[in-house]
Amino acid sequence: MIKILDEENPELFIRAKNQNNWFTPIACASAFKGIIQMLDLEELQNWLSNYDVKTQKSPKSIGVLMAGNIPSVGFHDLMCVLLSGHKAAVKLSTSDSVLMLWIIERLIEANKGLEDFISVEPMLKNKDAYIATGSDNSSRYFDYYFGKYPHIIRKNRTSIAVLTGEETEEEVLNLGKDIFTYFGLGCRNVSKIYVKDKIDLQSLLGYLETYNWVADHHKYFNNYEYNKSIYLVNKTPHLDNGFVLLKEDSQLVSPIAVLYYEVYDTDKDLKNKLERDREKIQCIVGGGQNYIPFGAAQYPSVSDYADGVDTMSFLTQL
Template structure:
């Protein structure tokens, strides 16, 4: 397959995603949710739409332009251990491996079996030659290289088993928001999208905010009242009730609006239904806090991206093809294996 063939196949996949919403989405969405109750039809649709947005000829060609992918003479077998925290989170690694001309040997997460199998089936239906380049396996032994995504704990096991091979091993990361006190209600609502989308389970979800003073918290809670429907999901609400009870029993100071708990903490990763906050005084102090935790931060949001290197509220879950997880250039890694 030529590089142009591979690009065309994924452009057609994007088109199939688009037409799919008009036909058979409901049936698949029910199957996906039965496999994982966190993957509601709304979240599955959001995830597929995010993939669709990047699968255009223009975006794909611009993405691969810096890399030499034309002549992959010896395709390598790449083991991909996929995460399953949000729908189709492993798709980007699959796309990178196939676009680089290698063989994708995939171990699916038990949490994302249905949707990823469906996507793989669509890829092969569109371009049957990919059948020889994609395999779903339970044991990923003796591959040329590995891409593994998991927790800090599982990363230690990944390193033990795969450390002697070329590899990308990803650990826990989260995302944070920065408030400077100028935010209005509309801004808070856009920030809430970054907090609540996918129930906060993604590494690009905001789990902590840095604020100038506690007064901002009341304005934030008042502004996001329209998100109360998230508590209708039983798993989310169970987490909310559990964390609330822990804080009450321990007499921990916190704010509560009935579906989200705000708690001051210097930790980065908050539990489900909890948003941590930390107060900063001066810009230099904020810079220091972010620098100290840079290995735990996936992305940073601020209102209209006022803080350097950040993205606007509401866009955390809209990464471009070049926004690689953990900041490691996956396509560069793969193209360098040949």
């Protein structure tokens, strides 16, 4: 499985970009790099040792509705279904069918036996269980249709970063990866930062100028110009470095090209804020012991489950 993925595949990445303009070759390569890291043999073995994985005498058919917000985002669910011994009935996102079909084809080439375990279907009816990823709105639709079956239904989530003011230059620069990779479209993208002092925001904007390449993407820059015009017309206070806007806001999910921030007074105050919003937070980036290191948010380990729901436990207990 590890050998079939190449993080540099120009022709494939061009086709993916033609399907979905957000999927630039750099974004596709980043996604493939994440998958390759996830498929480290030792890490896979350690991960699977935590589950009672058996050869299924009667494998169940698992309907997997994949999202398409970032490249090949549905791979982890597909992998979990196959490694649990079940059959994956996949409904691809129209925004991410090029990459996922290519991955599925390579998997079957590597192991012909998987032909009987992977199917791509336009409609997922009468499956034994379902895994569906979407928005808060689509989750209600999924629950209506699949709620009577065993299921995992995921909703909107986002990620945040905690800054103490003691970060190194390297850490702040790495934070930019967590913010701008995939143009901020993923649930592991940092859309809000918590700071102790507003004075740190100006220097942050300066460090983030390293990522001004995002402004070369016309869709991203259109979002930047639109949000900037709204703030200017409404006289909304904000900071601006020419391609990203910093706005003080209590909400977690910011628009594309906007980074929300909120000031916290004490660690206890911050802890209470994060606990209040924990169902909406995918991961927390920062220098703290329990935080994901700066720059690592987009490269989750195989055991970092979306929405914090253990997919393998769900599948192995069916």
